[in-house]
Amino acid sequence: MGPIAADSFDDARERRFAPEIDGVRLDQEQAGRRWRRRDDFVDGRVHNWRGDNSAFYLHRVVTVERDGNVTLSLGSDDAIAVWWNGRSVLRKNVARAARPDQDRVVVDAVAGDNELLLKITNGGGPGGFCFELWGAAEAGLRQRVRELERELDAHRGPAVPIMRELPAAKRRTTHVHVRGSFLDQGEVVHADTPKVWPPFPDGFPRNRLGLAKWLMAADNPLTARVLANRIWSELFGRGIVTTLEDFGTQGEPPSHPHLLDWLACEFVDGGWSLRHLLRTIVLSATYGQSSRLTDAHLRQDPDNVWLARGAAFRLSAEQLRDQALAVSGLLHVQLGGPSVMPPQPEGVWMQIYSGEKWRDAEGPDRYRRALYTFWRRTSPHPAMLLFDAQSREACVLRRSRSNTPLQALVLWNDPQFLEPARALGELASDRGGRDPARGIAWMWRRCLLREPTPTEVARLLDLFDDERARGLSATYAWSLVASVVLCLDEFVTRR
Amino acid sequence: MTPKAQPSRRRFLGDSALSLGALALRDLSAAGDPTQRPHHPARAKSVIYMHMEGAPPTLDMFDRKPALDRHDGEECPAEFLEQERFAFIKGHPRLLGHPHGWIRASNGEEICELFPHLAQQMESVTLVRSMVTDQFNHAPAEHLLFSGAPRPGRPSMGAWLSYGLGSENRDLPAFVVMVSGGALPSAGKALWGAGFLPSVHQGVEFRSFGQPVLYLDNPVGVDRARRRRTLDALNDLNRMHERRAGDPETTARIAQFELAFRMQASVPEAVDLASEPEEVRDLYGATPGRASFANNCLLARRLVERGVRFVHLFDAGWDIHGTGPNDDLLTQFPKQARRLDRPLAALIADLDRRGMLDDTLVVWGGEFGRTPMNEARNQAGYLGRDHHPHCFGMLLAGGGVKRGAVIGATDDLGYRVVDNPIHVHDLQATLLHLCGVDHKQLTYKFQGRDFRLTDVFGKVRRELLA
Numbered sequence: 001m002g003p004i005a006a007d008s009f010d011d012a013r014e015r016r017f018a019p020e021i022d023g024v025r026l027d028q029e030q031a032g033r034r035w036r037r038r039d040d041f042v043d044g045r046v047h048n049w050r051g052d053n054s055a056f057y058l059h060r061v062v063t064v065e066r067d068g069n070v071t072l073s074l075g076s077d078d079a080i081a082v083w084w085n086g087r088s089v090l091r092k093n094v095a096r097a098a099r100p101d102q103d104r105v106v107v108d109a110v111a112g113d114n115e116l117l118l119k120i121t122n123g124g125g126p127g128g129f130c131f132e133l134w135g136a137a138e139a140g141l142r143q144r145v146r147e148l149e150r151e152l153d154a155h156r157g158p159a160v161p162i163m164r165e166l167p168a169a170k171r172r173t174t175h176v177h178v179r180g181s182f183l184d185q186g187e188v189v190h191a192d193t194p195k196v197w198p199p200f201p202d203g204f205p206r207n208r209l210g211l212a213k214w215l216m217a218a219d220n221p222l223t224a225r226v227l228a229n230r231i232w233s234e235l236f237g238r239g240i241v242t243t244l245e246d247f248g249t250q251g252e253p254p255s256h257p258h259l260l261d262w263l264a265c266e267f268v269d270g271g272w273s274l275r276h277l278l279r280t281i282v283l284s285a286t287y288g289q290s291s292r293l294t295d296a297h298l299r300q301d302p303d304n305v306w307l308a309r310g311a312a313f314r315l316s317a318e319q320l321r322d323q324a325l326a327v328s329g330l331l332h333v334q335l336g337g338p339s340v341m342p343p344q345p346e347g348v349w350m351q352i353y354s355g356e357k358w359r360d361a362e363g364p365d366r367y368r369r370a371l372y373t374f375w376r377r378t379s380p381h382p383a384m385l386l387f388d389a390q391s392r393e394a395c396v397l398r399r400s401r402s403n404t405p406l407q408a409l410v411l412w413n414d415p416q417f418l419e420p421a422r423a424l425g426e427l428a429s430d431r432g433g434r435d436p437a438r439g440i441a442w443m444w445r446r447c448l449l450r451e452p453t454p455t456e457v458a459r460l461l462d463l464f465d466d467e468r469a470r471g472l473s474a475t476y477a478w479s480l481v482a483s484v485v486l487c488l489d490e491f492v493t494r495r
Numbered sequence: 496m497t498p499k500a501q502p503s504r505r506r507f508l509g510d511s512a513l514s515l516g517a518l519a520l521r522d523l524s525a526a527g528d529p530t531q532r533p534h535h536p537a538r539a540k541s542v543i544y545m546h547m548e549g550a551p552p553t554l555d556m557f558d559r560k561p562a563l564d565r566h567d568g569e570e571c572p573a574e575f576l577e578q579e580r581f582a583f584i585k586g587h588p589r590l591l592g593h594p595h596g597w598i599r600a601s602n603g604e605e606i607c608e609l610f611p612h613l614a615q616q617m618e619s620v621t622l623v624r625s626m627v628t629d630q631f632n633h634a635p636a637e638h639l640l641f642s643g644a645p646r647p648g649r650p651s652m653g654a655w656l657s658y659g660l661g662s663e664n665r666d667l668p669a670f671v672v673m674v675s676g677g678a679l680p681s682a683g684k685a686l687w688g689a690g691f692l693p694s695v696h697q698g699v700e701f702r703s704f705g706q707p708v709l710y711l712d713n714p715v716g717v718d719r720a721r722r723r724r725t726l727d728a729l730n731d732l733n734r735m736h737e738r739r740a741g742d743p744e745t746t747a748r749i750a751q752f753e754l755a756f757r758m759q760a761s762v763p764e765a766v767d768l769a770s771e772p773e774e775v776r777d778l779y780g781a782t783p784g785r786a787s788f789a790n791n792c793l794l795a796r797r798l799v800e801r802g803v804r805f806v807h808l809f810d811a812g813w814d815i816h817g818t819g820p821n822d823d824l825l826t827q828f829p830k831q832a833r834r835l836d837r838p839l840a841a842l843i844a845d846l847d848r849r850g851m852l853d854d855t856l857v858v859w860g861g862e863f864g865r866t867p868m869n870e871a872r873n874q875a876g877y878l879g880r881d882h883h884p885h886c887f888g889m890l891l892a893g894g895g896v897k898r899g900a901v902i903g904a905t906d907d908l909g910y911r912v913v914d915n916p917i918h919v920h921d922l923q924a925t926l927l928h929l930c931g932v933d934h935k936q937l938t939y940k941f942q943g944r945d946f947r948l949t950d951v952f953g954k955v956r957r958e959l960l961a
Binding site for chain 1 (some may be wrong): 586647648649680682683684685688690691693694695697699702704705708710711712713714716721722724725728729731732733735736737738739741742743744745747748751752755758759785796826873874875928940941942943944
């Protein structure tokens with residue numbers, strides 16, 4: 001019987017309609033409504049109806065051979081109330097979509113007929129329910145199945161959704177939307193590649209496999225060049241084509257077109273091996289140059305377009321953090337798995353449409369690579385943004401490289417750099433033993449990969465001794481010294 | 496002009512690179528050089544933009560409609576519903592008269608009785624009754640209003656101004672954001688993001704609790720003297736490296752660390768409301784140490800005084816649907832009015848008496864309007880209005896806009912603009928114009944084309960200008 005409209009969701013849920021007051025009278029009119037037989041309501045399936053703020057009553061006679069427990073497995077959209085042989089056995093105020101087995105009630109069944117009455121109250125959108133009856137043996141088996149599935153899931157690891165093409169019959173027709181309006185449909189279009197590029201061969205299937213084959217075909221002039229250019233840009237701080245994302249007419253022309261061609265060919269001939277491409281570049285004389293700038297460099301080629309010197313540029317937000325964790329021995333190198341939440345200041349994480357919280361990770365998850373940091377576009381990690389990570393609302397291939405006082409503040413005061421400073425200080429203190437100068441030299445080598453000059457050691461030793469003389473503990477003085485090293489231009493810049 | 500053909504102007508202006516808005520010296524040419532100087536003489540040096548997140552019922556504040564009161568409770572004209580989609584209204588809605596009374600404001604117009612302080616300042620303000628937008632949900636409408644497009648990913652207007660004009664103050668950011676009302680805007684922090692612009696142009700959030708700027712405070716055990724000593728050591732070592740590497744970027748980094756040290760003093764000074772005379776705090780209704788819209792208004796004045804280019808205030812709680820006492824016209828709206836009236840009026844008066852209003856543009860408004868019909872979602876017994884993109888009111892003051900003007904008009908029921916519609920793109924164009932920037936000239940090349948704040952739209956509305 002239903003849906004019976006009410007003034008509000010609460011009203012529909014709380015008000016007692018005829019079946020609750022007078023009992024169920026299947027063959028009579030009750031308060032102007034009649035019961036209808038629904039053979040279409042099959043057990044174990046979700047059935048839906050429409051009607052905002054309404055109540056829906058469902059009645060069923062359950063016949064069993066002898067006394068004993070049975071389990072009612074129920075699902076509802078939204079609130080549910082259950083009576084078994086006239087006794088209320090479940091009342092739950094929830095808002096949800098109906099799925100099988102959301103609630104379970106174990107009831108005593110008597111031999112012969114038992115009466116089951118459900119009341120489903122729907123708020124907005126579709127209402128619905130799902131019902132299934134399990135005997136005692138069945139309930140036990142179901143429980144076991146569930147446990148085994150859980151066990152299996154633990155072995156499988158987290159499920160990762162993967163995009164898959166729809167089967168041909170289910171694909172929708174795609175139209176041009178005139179002036180971008182989703183209501184204004186123009187001509188029908190089909191999947192194809194832009195005509196300015198090499199034609200799509202007839203033999204290739206017109207799906208993602210075909211697209212992949214076309215992309216990687218030997219005569220595709222773009223793929224290898226684009227990738228070689230990106231690798232080059234990672235190593236030199238700027239691409240041979242500076243507009244990494246745009247090789248078209250609006251992009252910049254390459255500074256060294258023949259070099260780009262050669263690298264692209266070398267990449268393809270090397271079997272598309274990234275390792276081979278990287279080795280080729282980093283073992284070149286060009287890459288091996290010193291990055292020291294002279295006045296002539298600054299005057300004639302400040303941007304280092306002509307590569308008369310080695311590249312120098314600040315590390316990315318991610319690299320900076322990973323590097324600090326690595327030199328301090330804190331880095332946890334586990335591969336893969338769900339995202340983690342390293343510390344961020346309180347009050348930054350304000351979610352608008354969910355109750356999710358940012359919980360600073362404890363233990364190894366605190367020190368995973370920055371790559372694994374939980375990312376939400378509406379509230380990205382603030383320290384990463386300050387070092388020019390993009391919020392990822394737009395696809396930006398080239399990050400700017402800023403140099404701001406806010407970055408200095410992060411290097412000084414962010415726990416993500418303070419904790420490595422402390423850990424690094426402890427390591428240096430161990431290495432130094434009774435001779436702090438030895439610890440400082442070790443720290444210097446570890447962070448900057450070169451021997452310090454005597455002046456450099458002396459300057460840090462000076463700071464260390466001064467702070468010690470002012471009453472600072474050795475541990476703290478060591479972390480201050482380590483923090484200075486982590487802030488050095490030579491440490492944050494790749495040269 | 497390609498970046499290669501002409502070295503960037505900023506490279507020769509070593510000084511201007513040492514600020515919060517500085518890019519790495521060699522990275523300026525990523526997508527062309529910003530102007531960093533106005534296209535024409537600016538009327539406004541700074542902007543304070545007060546955004547009422549959720550969209551206040553400006554119909555009930557500045558746009559009295561006697562016909563709406565007369566037809567209160569009647570079904571709205573059927574033509575309102577033709578080709579129309581509402582966010583929540585279903586069926587045939589009924590008109591809803593103004594729930595509060597009216598008083599005479601100093602510009603001679605009527606204003607809602609809940610705003611007695613603002614009423615006295617209306618002679619200094621341009622009231623626009625004919626704002627129009629394309630979007631009727633919060634996040635898209637906010638994106639459209641502040642970035643020129645209804646989807647996330649474009650730079651916000653504060654970022655554009657920072658990119659175009661740089662900062663006036665070397666110790667403070669060009670673009671500062673403050674949030675009140677207990678919630679972030681629907682569209683999240685993208686509203687003050689830099690989009691595809693260099694990320695130094697994003698808004699810097701000044702917070703009302705804890706440290707005012709993230710990472711500003713030194714860790715326990717490091718006082719100012721100790722920070723100075725560690726910085727001296729760092730500077731000495733960096734200078735040795737500078738001599739070896741010969742890279743001006745190192746020079747810049749040394750300066751940025753010094754600036755960070757200065758900020759650790761200048762920011763707490765700038766946000767210290769306790770240093771304001773009691774008379775001024777009372778004028779705003781500000782209480783040091785509490786998070787409030789009133790505090791943010793007073794802080795906005797202090798920041799503008801110190802040369803911050805764009806102060807963006809976000810205040811939540813204005814989504815007056817009438818689904819319950821927390822979002823209705825009889826309970827929630829008066830609450831919000833009390834939080835808004837005094838500080839908004841105080842800010843205008845305070846800027847004016849200090850002679851700052853002439854070159855500070857103050858903008859107040861929501862992301863769209865609200866329907867003249869009662870929303871009555873799920874037969875709710877409370878009074879409220881649904882989202883409405885066809886007309887809404889905004890206030891502009893100072894910075895080269897007229898005093899006491901009223902621009903545009905809506906129809907008898909406040910459903911559509913009948914005179915002088917001003918689209919949000921026009922507001923953006925006019926705002927940039929007042930800051931000395933031609934909205935068609937301030938562009939940034941991204942993914943093969945030049946982008947601008949006003950997309951391909953927008954006209955400078957001269958009728959707003961003094």
